[in-house]
Amino acid sequence: MSFHATVLTLYPEMFPGPLGISLAGRAQSEGKWSLEAVQIRDFAADKHKTVDDTPAGGGAGMVLRVDVLAAAVDYARAANPDAPVLAMTPRGKPLTQARVRELAAGPGVIVLCGRFEGFDERIFEGRGVEEVSVGDIVLSGGEPAALMLLDACIRLLPGVMGAASSGAEESFENGLLEYPHFTRPAMWEGRTIPEVLRSGDHAKIEGWRKSRSEVDTRLRRPDLWERHCDARVQSASGEQAKKKD
Structure with a gap:
């Protein structure tokens, strides 16, 4: 069984992006992992395909609607029911190499990418969505973070890295930063x-x-x-x- 990634996004054209080249791209062509980029807007119920609305209580920006998000998550879960659902958000728990290893060992992952001011909070408890952060930074959307997450998982899949020991001495694998490297000229x-x-x-x-x-x-x-x-x-x-x- 190969690793399958489903990305729920308003910009599916951003995928596979850099994941379509180098080690990840070759692994995808060899069937070691697969990807489906799903347009969240397809799950909007009105004729204008509205995915966001103004924040309850007032404030700047727009918030992604929970009903639209839930419909998108339900679609992805129906195809891969055992895959965890992760939402990329700076409010989430910091992503660690240990969590990446857990994800890479499973059947795949469903990644929910935010835009605007973020998600309606009810989606997390209502659909059991795990909030994940890739750092103390704010991006224009969850897509770059999703690419980072998937790259970290894909490189750990069996047969992706050339040498079996390639990932064993990387930073964070043993809780420490990796030692410095040198090569010619001396x-x-x-x-x-x-x-x-x-x-x-x-x-x-x-x-x-x-x-x-x-x-x-x-x-x-x-x-x-x-x-x-x-x-x-x-x-x-x-x-x-x-x-x-």
């Missing part, structure tokens, strides 16, 4: 490749990479470093408990 504008990486000593290289990963995470992403340290403490506590048993 000398460039007075800057050299670290000597340890040219030593041929695999144990020293592994130690250097682990150390740099930890240092860079601590300096650049103290939030990740704090979670990583907490996880190590909890893991150690669990191991101690097992030994006592």
Whole structure:
């Protein structure tokens, strides 16, 4: 069974976009994943195909109507009932690599892309929609975020990346940022490749990479470093408990 993505959007022409080239594009042509971009406007009931209305309580902008959104979600769910439904919104829970791995291991995903001021809040509880954010930023719509989400999932599908180990040492896979990389030339504008990486000593290289990963995470992403340290403490506590048993 291949991974199937359904994107509910007001701009279906944006898909597959960059997902149609490189690794993702080749994987799609090989049947490893498939995509359906669905026009939300098709589920509007009036002759003008209205998908939005003014905010209750007043305010600027327009809000996507819950009845139209629900009809679109119901259509997508009928075709892929086991796929989770995710709405791309800055109000959502931050997307993590762990959640991406969960999604990639499933039958696919239904992605709801917002526009204007966002979604009628009732859609989330009414249709069990998971709110997801790709960062503390505001985009013009959910489509770029959906492309990011799908790319993260597709690259993890079996047979998509060339080497089985390609994704194992990426940033966030072990809770840390990835170590820095170098390649030829050995000398460039007075800057050299670290000597340890040219030593041929695999144990020293592994130690250097682990150390740099930890240092860079601590300096650049103290939030990740704090979670990583907490996880190590909890893991150690669990191991101690097992030994006592």
